[in-house]
Structures are given as structure tokens and as C-alpha cells.
Amino acid sequence: MAHSPFRPFEDRFSRESALKVLKQACDGADDGELFLERRTAEALVFDDGKLKTASYDASEGFGLRAVLGEVAGYAHSTEVSEASLKRACATARLAIGEGGGTMADAPNNTNAKLYRDIDPISEVSFSAKIDTLREIDAYLRDLDSRVVQVSASIAVSLQEITVLRPDGAEVSDTRPMTRINISVIAEEHGRRESGSAGGGGRISLDGLLDPEHWKDKAREALRIAVVNLSAVPAPAGMMDVVLGPGWPGILLHEAVGHGLEGDFNRKGSSAFSGRVGERVASKGVTVLDDGTIPNRRGSITIDDEGTPSAKNILIEDGILRGYMQDRQNARLMGVAPTGNGRRESYAHPPMPRMTNTYMMGGDSAPADIVADLKDGIYAVGFGGGQVDITNGKFVFSCTEAYRVENGKVGAPVKGATLIGDGATAMQQIRALGNDMALDPGMGNCGKAGQWVPVGVGQPTVMIGGLTVGGAGG
Structure with missing residues (x-):
């Protein structure tokens, strides 16, 4: 599902004013940048037959850095505004003093696109995520009578960054992340052992929640737990x-x-x-x-x-x-x-x-x-x-x-x-x-x-x- 892109230079302050402050911060430095970030994350944990955790977190902020030799001045804030940028500039300058360095060239640009520009949080409904976790729990308990506890979790996030350099070079990246994890405790003759499996990547959540995928992970978690029941x-x-x-x-x-x-x-x-x-x-x-x-x-x-x-x-x-x-x-x-x-x-x-x-x-x-x-x-x-x-x-x-x-x-x-x-x-x-x-x-x-x-x-x-x-x- 498409999402509204992160546009800090349109929504928070002008690019020109940000660049002016960054140039002041890095005057006489060897390197430096303004790093802007917006992140959203959701985590669901279904444990022992109940939804134990459902969290959603959203944050944004910036970090401003000025580097001279082995020294770096760094200041950050959750308030993305011109006033907070100026305060960060003053802090970063304390580390590099009068400067004396030569600004390094900007990195080369890349046309690579290693993952899709998606928001994995909104592409699957909250209820569908809960239903999948409940199905995982039931599937494992039906699979083997030795299963005494199941914990299944879904974690999804979206990180959007923009890096602005003192020479005006600017690059951005949108980074989705998804993960599912399944843990099982099996008991036999009074002995309990655990196993876990999972995985994910910078991919959509749909694939991870496909029954063929999570059943494979569930069986693997159970297999490890059962193997360990006979371990010496x-x-x-x-x-x-x-x-x-x-x-x-x-x-x-x-x-x-x-x-x-x-x-x-x-x-x-x-x-x-x-x-x-x-x-x-x-x-x-x-x-x-x-x-x-x-x-x-x-x-x-x-x-x-x-x-x-x-x-x-x-x-x-x-x-x-x-x-x-x-x-x-x-x-x-x-x-x-x-x-x-x-x-x-x-x-x-x-x-x-x-x-x-x-x-x-x-x-x-x-x-x-x-x-x-x-x-x-x-x-x-x-x-x-x-x-x-x-x-x-x-x-x-x-x-x-x-x-x-x-x-x-x-x-x-x-x-x-x-x-x-x-x-x-x-x-x-x-x-x-x-x-x-x-x-x-x-x-x-x-x-x-x-x-x-x-x-x-x-x-x-x-x-x-x-x-x-x-x-x-």
C-alpha cells in the first residue's frame, strides 16, 4: 500500500534555511550532514493463547553532525524546526571550534532500488494479523499433544530517511521491515524444552502471513523443541x-x-x-x-x-x-x-x-x-x-x-x-x-x-x- 512520503523540507522548514544552518555548523569541518528520519513500528505478541502485547510507535527527528579529524560534534532533537536546528548547530560547533578542515566530497549517487517503497504496517489489517497469530497457536497445539506453550509475534516497521550535506547534496531512502517469530515449549515425561523459528526482511507482510510460510516456520520451531526433549x-x-x-x-x-x-x-x-x-x-x-x-x-x-x-x-x-x-x-x-x-x-x-x-x-x-x-x-x-x-x-x-x-x-x-x-x-x-x-x-x-x-x-x-x-x- 502506498503511503504519504516523508517531506521534511516541505512540512517542517525550507530546504534553503536548513542548508544555511548546516553550512554554518560545518564551516571549517572535514565532513558533516543533517540526518532526518521518520519511523513507524508495530509489534504484536500472542502468548499462551492470548494477545499479550500490541504496540504502535511513531517518531521523527533529526541529527546534525560536524566532523573534524577524530572529533565529531553531534546534536539531535525530536523537534524538527528551524529553531531546534539552530540550537543543534551551536552545540555541534563546540566540538570543532575554529575548524581548519577541508570538506570532503559528497558520496556518489546510486540508482539502485533494493526493496519496494511500501508501508508494511498498513498493507494488512490489524484484525488479520491477530487472526494469523491465533491460527499459529491453534495449529501448533493441534499438531502435537506435547506442545504446552506457544508464543508468536509479528514486527513491522517503516523507516524513512533523508541525508542533506553542506554542499547541497541530498539523498533519501524508504526502508520497510517485516518479521514473524514463533517459539514453542514442548513437554514430555516432566521435561520441557523449547524451539523457535522465524524470519523476514525488507518485504511485504503478505508473504510472511501466508499459511504455507508460517506453517513451515511453526513446524521447524516444534521440530527443534522435540529434538531437544531427547538431548543428552x-x-x-x-x-x-x-x-x-x-x-x-x-x-x-x-x-x-x-x-x-x-x-x-x-x-x-x-x-x-x-x-x-x-x-x-x-x-x-x-x-x-x-x-x-x-x-x-x-x-x-x-x-x-x-x-x-x-x-x-x-x-x-x-x-x-x-x-x-x-x-x-x-x-x-x-x-x-x-x-x-x-x-x-x-x-x-x-x-x-x-x-x-x-x-x-x-x-x-x-x-x-x-x-x-x-x-x-x-x-x-x-x-x-x-x-x-x-x-x-x-x-x-x-x-x-x-x-x-x-x-x-x-x-x-x-x-x-x-x-x-x-x-x-x-x-x-x-x-x-x-x-x-x-x-x-x-x-x-x-x-x-x-x-x-x-x-x-x-x-x-x-x-x-x-x-x-x-x-x-
Whole structure:
């Protein structure tokens, strides 16, 4: 459904007056912009047979930034007016003082259109959304008598941005987002286990609410819960691990991706700092960050500084080729911006962030990779993870994993955590499957208190010598 476009320069103040204030704010600066945003979001949660949450949020505001060297002055407001712009100008100028910089050139424009200009909130009626959530609940309870609890949610949003630069360059983007998520708790012999599935992207809500789609997700959530009902305690110790395709790429995102963001490398705080041109992974390992994949959750036509997104090769055949950059860190490091300057909202300054980060596939059959695993874990589902950027150490919890002995997949295991460091793990990749897949569209990434949607992906991968933490011996 079409919607009324965001026109801040017609509805709030004139473009000329905004540009005049922005030029004053950035006089003597190296860079800067006025970032205007309008966002609407709706979230529905149907839990345990009842509608538990129904929220609608609408916000708008601006952020004004002036950058000089390593310093940036940033001011933001929910009041989009000429008076508040002038107050923001005075605040931003405090950081850059007398200036002395040379304004950087504006980003090139792009004609790309990676997703449709739609409002996913209004395209499906509120009652139809509630009815679908109720149907999901009933479907799962009818499917298996072991189901004791179902939680289903729909989240839809529309973000509209305009970026104005001191030289008058102006770009806009309209970013829809949809997601459905289903969680199930199953009980058998007094034991309860959970499973979840979902996904979405910068797509219409109609497709996600199609019964064939949500039934597939519902069955997958139930399958995981039932698998975990028979799980035995995970073994503990150093062992080889095979990771499944798709969502397990979250390990790559955390263990390697954050360490390849420009700000950490400029400051020398990443385990990958100063290593461009060096071998950082096994031969055959190629890692990309690609914001240009149509309709994907992590994709952006332009980043939040106005730079077109790009398909950036980070690691090629095991060799580190470059980092993800916003404009400020790229300039300070003497390289080109890569379209990775992202921010959560107008209330946040941009910083280097991932979009869709994935490892390219190899030529091994996934079944052969598992058959080559003599003693280890086959992990196909992950929950949360965390990483220490300075040394790349990571810890991940598995939501679905299996014991493998002599190439045979055995019992599911519960409570497995994978522990290692990204730099070492990348050097110990022993096999790459021919089944590279992207995740179903459910990733969020946090950094410095800011959250942005992201995508991950990988093929089936064997990594040698990870530490598995578990309850078993």
C-alpha cells in the first residue's frame, strides 16, 4: 500500500534555511550532514493463547553532525524546526571550534532500488494479523499433544530517511521491515524444552502471513523443541566442530565481523589491526559484507551517511583485503568509504557496522564434511553469542547440536557452548560445504548501545580444535 512520503523540507522548514544552518555548523569541518528520519513500528505478541502485547510507535527527528579529524560534534532533537536546528548547530560547533578542515566530497549517487517503497504496517489489517497469530497457536497445539506453550509475534516497521550535506547534496531512502517469530515449549515425561523459528526482511507482510510460510516456520520451531526433549548433556573439552549453513554464520559475524570494522582497526584495538594483505584464515575462505542483496534484512540502498551500500570483500582466499568503513574512519585511514556508516536512529551518530556478512561456499558435500568428523559436535542452531574485540575471543550457546563419533551423527546434546577466538578459528577451517545459505532474516546487532538489523550466512564449515563447554565429561 502506498503511503504519504516523508517531506521534511516541505512540512517542517525550507530546504534553503536548513542548508544555511548546516553550512554554518560545518564551516571549517572535514565532513558533516543533517540526518532526518521518520519511523513507524508495530509489534504484536500472542502468548499462551492470548494477545499479550500490541504496540504502535511513531517518531521523527533529526541529527546534525560536524566532523573534524577524530572529533565529531553531534546534536539531535525530536523537534524538527528551524529553531531546534539552530540550537543543534551551536552545540555541534563546540566540538570543532575554529575548524581548519577541508570538506570532503559528497558520496556518489546510486540508482539502485533494493526493496519496494511500501508501508508494511498498513498493507494488512490489524484484525488479520491477530487472526494469523491465533491460527499459529491453534495449529501448533493441534499438531502435537506435547506442545504446552506457544508464543508468536509479528514486527513491522517503516523507516524513512533523508541525508542533506553542506554542499547541497541530498539523498533519501524508504526502508520497510517485516518479521514473524514463533517459539514453542514442548513437554514430555516432566521435561520441557523449547524451539523457535522465524524470519523476514525488507518485504511485504503478505508473504510472511501466508499459511504455507508460517506453517513451515511453526513446524521447524516444534521440530527443534522435540529434538531437544531427547538431548543428552553436551560433552566438554577440545574437539572439532561442524557448523551448519545459514544462521550459524552468526559466529562469523561476532568472532570476525566486528573485528573487521574500521573504527576498531584505526584505533589498533582489533585483533586484525594492521594486517591487511596478511593471511588471517585458511586457504579457500572468502568473507564478504554485502549490503546490496535485494530485500534482505541487513541490506541498505544507502548507508546513514548517504554512501551507496556495496559488496565488500573482507577476506579473499584467506588473505585480509580490507575493513568496513564509514566516512570518518575511511578518511583517517586513507581509504574509501565502503557504505557501512550506520546508525540506529536520528538520535545516534553513525559508525562502521556490518550489513549482510557471510562466508562463501566451497566444493565439499555437507554429508562428507560430517562423515569426516571423528569426534566432535555438529552444531546447526545458535542462540546468543559475545566477543571481545581486542582478542577475538568468543562464546556461543547452541540451540540445536548433535554428538558425532566416527562420522556418525548421534544423540542431540543440550547445554553446548563453543569457545574460541576468531583469528585462530579462521585459521583452523578444514572444509567448506557447497551449500552456502543466508539466514532467514532475524538478526540484530548491538554495538556501543546502538542496534541495527543485519544478515549472516555461511556454508557447512568444519573448524578444528574449538573448546566445547558442556555438562558432560
